[in-house]
Amino acid sequence: MKIGKIKSTLIAIGFLFGSNLIFAQTDSTAPAPAPEVTNSPTGGSQKFLLAGKAGITWQSGIPSVNNPALINSFNPISLMLMPLVKLNNRLFLDGQIEVGANPNPGGGAGININELILYYRVTPSLNVFFGNFSPKYGLYLGVLDDFTNRFCSSPVGMARGPQTQTGIGIQGGVQTGYSKINYQLYVSNGPQFQTDSANFGLQTYGNYTDNNKGKSIGGSFGWLPFSNSNLQLDVSGQYTAKSGDITTEFENISSFSWATDLNYYHVFSPVMLRVLAEYNYTQTDKHLVSSGDSVNTPFAYTNFSNQLSGWFVGSTLRASGSESTFLSNLELGARYGSYAPPKNAAWGGDPINQTTFVMTYWFTWKTPLNISYDLYRGAINQDVVTVRTIYFF
Amino acid sequence: MTHIKITVFAFIVIAILSVTIVDSCKVPAAILNKSGAQLWGENCNRCHNAPDPKTYSDDQWDAATEHMRQKAILTDLEITKIRDFLKSAN
Numbered sequence: 194m195k196i197g198k199i200k201s202t203l204i205a206i207g208f209l210f211g212s213n214l215i216f217a218q219t220d221s222t223a224p225a226p227a228p229e230v231t232n233s234p235t236g237g238s239q240k241f242l243l244a245g246k247a248g249i250t251w252q253s254g255i256p257s258v259n260n261p262a263l264i265n266s267f268n269p270i271s272l273m274l275m276p277l278v279k280l281n282n283r284l285f286l287d288g289q290i291e292v293g294a295n296p297n298p299g300g301g302a303g304i305n306i307n308e309l310i311l312y313y314r315v316t317p318s319l320n321v322f323f324g325n326f327s328p329k330y331g332l333y334l335g336v337l338d339d340f341t342n343r344f345c346s347s348p349v350g351m352a353r354g355p356q357t358q359t360g361i362g363i364q365g366g367v368q369t370g371y372s373k374i375n376y377q378l379y380v381s382n383g384p385q386f387q388t389d390s391a392n393f394g395l396q397t398y399g400n401y402t403d404n405n406k407g408k409s410i411g412g413s414f415g416w417l418p419f420s421n422s423n424l425q426l427d428v429s430g431q432y433t434a435k436s437g438d439i440t441t442e443f444e445n446i447s448s449f450s451w452a453t454d455l456n457y458y459h460v461f462s463p464v465m466l467r468v469l470a471e472y473n474y475t476q477t478d479k480h481l482v483s484s485g486d487s488v489n490t491p492f493a494y495t496n497f498s499n500q501l502s503g504w505f506v507g508s509t510l511r512a513s514g515s516e517s518t519f520l521s522n523l524e525l526g527a528r529y530g531s532y533a534p535p536k537n538a539a540w541g542g543d544p545i546n547q548t549t550f551v552m553t554y555w556f557t558w559k560t561p562l563n564i565s566y567d568l569y570r571g572a573i574n575q576d577v578v579t580v581r582t583i584y585f586f
Numbered sequence: 587m588t589h590i591k592i593t594v595f596a597f598i599v600i601a602i603l604s605v606t607i608v609d610s611c612k613v614p615a616a617i618l619n620k621s622g623a624q625l626w627g628e629n630c631n632r633c634h635n636a637p638d639p640k641t642y643s644d645d646q647w648d649a650a651t652e653h654m655r656q657k658a659i660l661t662d663l664e665i666t667k668i669r670d671f672l673k674s675a676n
Binding site: 238240241244275277278279285287310312317318320322329341364365366367370376377415420422423425456458465555557558559 | 631632633634636637645652655656659663
């Protein structure tokens with residue numbers, strides 16, 4: 194009942210907010226936007242860009258139970274295509290399609306729609322979006338990716354919360370005096386509660402359609418307090434009232450995820466310093482199962498506390514102001530983080546700690562060569578060396 | 587957990603209300619008068635390296651900057667000036 198009231202309140206606030214933004218301030222001293230060149234009967238001009246990236250990776254490490262094939266291996270080229278279509282002055286289609294090689298014997302390839310989003314700009318600070326999207330959650334999800342992850346490897350503490358899902362939302366940025374804020378608010382199909390023995394209790398985001406009548410609500414709020422926009426602080430979250438398959442005993446299992454992150458950079462001439470940090474936490478309702486998943490192999494689970502958390506903090510240094518071309522393109526970084534899964538889950542266990550050292554050489558603004566060294570300790574004890582280059586186009 | 591959920595969502599609601607209220611704040615002239623080049627350096631460097639204007643054509647920058655408007659949730663004034671700068675410098 195209380196959650197229903199919260200939802201109703203949020204919807205009402207959303208209408209209030211939306212109606213305000215429709216009549217939002219347009220400062221009289223702000224420059225008028227440049228007139229759009231029109232060459233179509235619909236009053237807009239269509240612009241298209243096929244962006245994307247291709248990456249080559251080589252990894253070396255001690256084989257482990259988790260990764261038995263990690264022995265001085267070249268990995269297949271990763272290819273991601275991003276069709277960007279500006280349909281007119283208000284309508285924009287944004288896609289992200291990943292083509293990946295199948296690592297299993299037999300080969301083949303998989304094509305995955307990471308994102309396919311249609312945006313409509315209602316006002317300068319209100320955009321409506323619909324489709325398959327990655328919500329803004331933490332530092333990387335929905336914002337940063339290989340294009341901005343300077344550490345080559347993904348932090349173990351990320352990607353443990355809301356991921357790509359289908360839904361509708363609003364977002365926008367607003368100048369508030371010398372500082373700025375941005376927001377995102379959405380309703381989506383949400384996660385799916387897994388019930389097979391290997392993944393029981395895990396919330397996954399692989400489905401394009403919903404598995405029950407409930408919907409997730411989520412959002413993020415970002416604050417850039419300084420006029421030069423060099424510091425951004427965010428808080429984000431998502432609540433799901435129903436995550437299990439409809440008509441099953443798991444239907445009403447709820448989950449809640451929240452994250453906070455920091456992204457800072459500053460040039461202390463001639464060195465550019467970056468600091469990145471994130472903490473995320475997901476709690477799924479406690480659940481007890483006494484029935485098996487098949488007639489022949491019934492199983493029972495204890496009532497484990499289904500919560501997980503992750504965090505990381507990292508920093509890089511780059512002598513971007515150096516007179517030496519080589520030094521100005523060289524970036525050094527270090528990062529430490531941890532992931533703590535539910536201890537008693539089949540997919541959980543002890544925490545994993547990760548220490549990363551990375552050296553990056555930027556051939557161009559979008560072409561890095563990364564050499565990273567990851568030390569995983571805890572539930573996994575493994576050292577991994579990764580050499581990667583990515584060409585963004 | 588219920589307490590945490592209510593707290594976080596209350597925070598988000600308050601934040602949105604704050605947006606509504608401060609939405610009417612007058613933007614200082616120092617912010618309004620920032621050039622596209624300055625905004626390009628400040629905003630683009632926060633996540634990735636500032637892009638070379640010569641990377642894309644005018645039409646391609648139109649599409650690319652729309653993508654960045656949404657990914658970085660930039661203000662309309664910022665992305666308009668950045669786009670115009672990139673198109674003027676390519």
